[in-house]
Amino acid sequence: MFGRIDHVGVAVEDLDAAIELYSRDFEMAEQHRETVEAFGVEAVLLEVGDGHIELLRPLSADTGVGRFLKRNGPGLHHVAYATDDIEAALERVKAAGLRLIDERPRTGIRNSRVAFLHPKSTGGVLTELVEPAH
């Protein structure tokens, strides 16, 4: 159902410091930067193998990532799996009885189509399905 781990999302307070860590110390190339208003984040993608690390800085405290930071501090936020048919993948996890945050795909970074599953039905792991733009 999933081709690979597409990315790991990391909530950050200091975006510049995080970019420095991943690009300078870990030598991951910065791939893309985008403000995704719909998700209330400034996001930076850094390349590692055929996947990436997605740094997420909240645009305000009153966003998903903003609330996460307040509750947990910076750190691992979500994991995303790549699929080439997000509708079919959503149908399958729905049929399996998993609880969805997004019943239908939304537009994510780089015009991908994304949907989140609720951590209550995935062992506390905020899980994203992503169909990259073709």
Added chain:
Amino acid sequence: MFGRIDHVGVAVEDLDAAIELYSRDFEMAEQHRETVEAFGVEAVLLEVGDGHIELLRPLSADTGVGRFLKRNGPGLHHVAYATDDIEAALERVKAAGLRLIDERPRTGIRNSRVAFLHPKSTGGVLTELVEPAH
């Protein structure tokens, strides 16, 4: 420096339920199961692309993962990057001033060589370097 995201580690309370989620609902093949006494965990690897998900059930409350569960509940625990020369990678992150949990590689699952970086110097993300067994 890193070839890919080797795996994402997930702390679980109910290992059977977690295996069911990842293997049945997410269709990831169970790849390996091992009790790693040195880390105080029963670990299960499930395949996704060229990486995997590592489910971690603590052997007792008084282990790293046991304490994590008590503090945070089940969920994302760490991210691991593959390297083919863990000594060189450790030298580089040490030279960059990052704080290490393991100054030298330890033996991890499947006879890999692993070392953890301290989340205090990696933006709250418990980060593992892993050199798979050859």
